[in-house]
Amino acid sequence: MKAKICGINSLSEMKIALDSGADAIGFLVGITHLAEDKIDIPTACELSKRVPPFVSSVAVTHLQTAMDIISLLKQLKVDTVQLHNDIDLTEIVKIRKALPYLKIIKSVSITGKESVLIARKYVGYADGIILDSRTKERLGGTGITHDWSISRTIVEESPIPVILAGGLTPDNLREAIETVHPYAVDVNSGVETKQKKDLEKVKQFVQIAHCF
Numbered sequence: 001m002k003a004k005i006c007g008i009n010s011l012s013e014m015k016i017a018l019d020s021g022a023d024a025i026g027f028l029v030g031i032t033h034l035a036e037d038k039i040d041i042p043t044a045c046e047l048s049k050r051v052p053p054f055v056s057s058v059a060v061t062h063l064q065t066a067m068d069i070i071s072l073l074k075q076l077k078v079d080t081v082q083l084h085n086d087i088d089l090t091e092i093v094k095i096r097k098a099l100p101y102l103k104i105i106k107s108v109s110i111t112g113k114e115s116v117l118i119a120r121k122y123v124g125y126a127d128g129i130i131l132d133s134r135t136k137e138r139l140g141g142t143g144i145t146h147d148w149s150i151s152r153t154i155v156e157e158s159p160i161p162v163i164l165a166g167g168l169t170p171d172n173l174r175e176a177i178e179t180v181h182p183y184a185v186d187v188n189s190g191v192e193t194k195q196k197k198d199l200e201k202v203k204q205f206v207q208i209a210h211c212f
Contacts, residue, residue: 025057059072128183
């Protein structure tokens, strides 16, 4: 199973993720809600250029208009955009038309059974869905798990890949995967110590994911 390490904000953190065998690297850029790991566009440009071949580079953004998102993405060297906010389907269509070479992942916040219906509407628009937890202040990076039974229902119904995020750590990852059966897993704060990526935690997380 593939593992994405999100919230990379420096070359040293990116090296930790790469040395640990991460399949994808996530950069928080164009962020409107609370996120300690957010970076500015120049930093995202520099880091995204250094992601090696065969590792996916992902721009994670809270921006909600196609115009703003397209402008951002044209400055970065990424192969995937993760739309981590509410965004109209027509805006996703505009992004697809302007940047057809990019993969689009749409976040779905797991807040209740209604999340199953919300996930369905992105089929045909996104290349994948990421299931995450949210709070009033945060759209992700909460460190809080959600109801995995709802996530599993989405996985079972979805014809497109589903990525699991939200409060994952090396300690609960195996149970999460065995419960939800996602296509891939995503982690940020769950592999940090004092708000910095921890080499041993990242290695352990990736190793567990790769066992599936």
